[in-house]
Amino acid sequence: MSQHFSGQAAHPALDVRVAEAVQASFDRQQAMSLIRASMPVVQSGLVEIHLPHWSGVQQQHGFVHGGVVGMIADSAAGYAAMTLAPLGASVLSVEYKVNFMAPAQGQVLIARGTVLRPGRSLIVTRAEVFAVRDGQESLCAMMQQTIMVMHERAEKP
Amino acid sequence: MSQHFSGQAAHPALDVRVAEAVQASFDRQQAMSLIRASMPVVQSGLVEIHLPHWSGVQQQHGFVHGGVVGMIADSAAGYAAMTLAPLGASVLSVEYKVNFMAPAQGQVLIARGTVLRPGRSLIVTRAEVFAVRDGQESLCAMMQQTIMVMHERAEKP
Amino acid sequence: MSQHFSGQAAHPALDVRVAEAVQASFDRQQAMSLIRASMPVVQSGLVEIHLPHWSGVQQQHGFVHGGVVGMIADSAAGYAAMTLAPLGASVLSVEYKVNFMAPAQGQVLIARGTVLRPGRSLIVTRAEVFAVRDGQESLCAMMQQTIMVMHERAEKP
């Protein structure tokens, strides 16, 4: 009975202008470009951020740094929230909590952000981060997050 | 009565070999060098990571990315825990939770990690992140974290 | 692709002696009896705790107190972890984080605890809390938790 809360809820179709605003916002995040992250999936209530494993994002053991894992989880879930906010609104992370479950090793990390509960001023989200190794996904982190919606505060390019 | 839990507990003096192991571990974190973070303070139960504000770590509004704030908080608190772990042990983040309180704007961010409760296998820590603007510190984020101690698993250079 | 991490993973069959140890532990929790909670579902990696809505567990608006919601979430997820721990082990909550999504109103609350990642010493879990109103479930809270396994420390009756 709870499955439809696990990220695949039926959300309204994504307004193309909202999708463009999400993409434009991501493109302005220089920190995402610094770590070489991309955002290949933007759907209504679901956003994926992908990160190739390269030396610049490693911690001392050669895995992807937990803080970098948190970064892509934070952004994926925040943008998933933004897909459900009204046109012209922007979003802010109020807080997030992330559990690390396995070392982030693999050729690519995928942070999959989904919306648990949309609200007018606050949106509760989740991100799962998977390490992809030889085509096999394994869960390496789980994040739960609170997002604030700033109405009529579109980001300025 | 609670003040001595707020990060300034009297911890045993820092073994110089532990301090060196902390520094060597930090130096191996390429992600810290990518974002241009440094670690100027390593004391018993207290570590500071400093981050200059530069374009590469910004989000879409020109502030430091919340994920980057989380990254330096995670590392500062993790290394604060490592200063209290036995020589030859390494530390892992089990989880952390961070609240963002104000936009991270200023010339420098300081993440100050402290130990709330040292334990043999788990250490509970905190990090406060301050933005320094014209010499004035303002609190921009607060993190609470659980660290696991891996005994007799020194990091290999 | 992520669905099998959302709580319905295939876990090994539940040892009847572990099931009995879980039930005996629950029965010793006087706080569960104080709030009139019951535990009608104990499966491998999945435990439900049910709470009737009665005046004693209310907060100031007449809904179930958020702390009580956290209590049944904490216990449901902790016992879900215990179903996957070896016989003779006990479990402890290291920490949990809970988001409240809607007022807890209805005739019954159901806290459904599942295991996100079983480990030898640490287990990461989740609990979803639903309010049941006229047979309709609605999600009112979501919790993410870290559990420590204490090996060979069976609880004493």
Place this chain on the structure above:
Amino acid sequence: MSQHFSGQAAHPALDVRVAEAVQASFDRQQAMSLIRASMPVVQSGLVEIHLPHWSGVQQQHGFVHGGVVGMIADSAAGYAAMTLAPLGASVLSVEYKVNFMAPAQGQVLIARGTVLRPGRSLIVTRAEVFAVRDGQESLCAMMQQTIMVMHERAEKP
């Protein structure tokens, strides 16, 4: 430099009508009376909830149930936030995260809620929970919380 964020910030003097509204709200929380909690300290930005150790709040090992510890922490920090909200506003827990650091054993538990950052719509708080044993306080849990302020929605008696 960070000390004034650790709970002892200088807040404006407490309006007596706000203090009365906090007390009236607490008195309406039947769940607090069920567990026998009291609220002997209500100051500007600081609230204490005390809980005697009695059999009804125990878990299976005879300590106070972690969920009950979370309950008094949640309420203490929420009411600390309410002391800084305008007259006529009520407060809601958006989320909280609690780390358990030591078994809650002693004659009395004290949850001390403080405000880390007051805001117009969101307030970030903390609660420390101490077990008092023979007059000696020891820290047993630490909570970090987000509170939403509902303006002009005074609670109805």
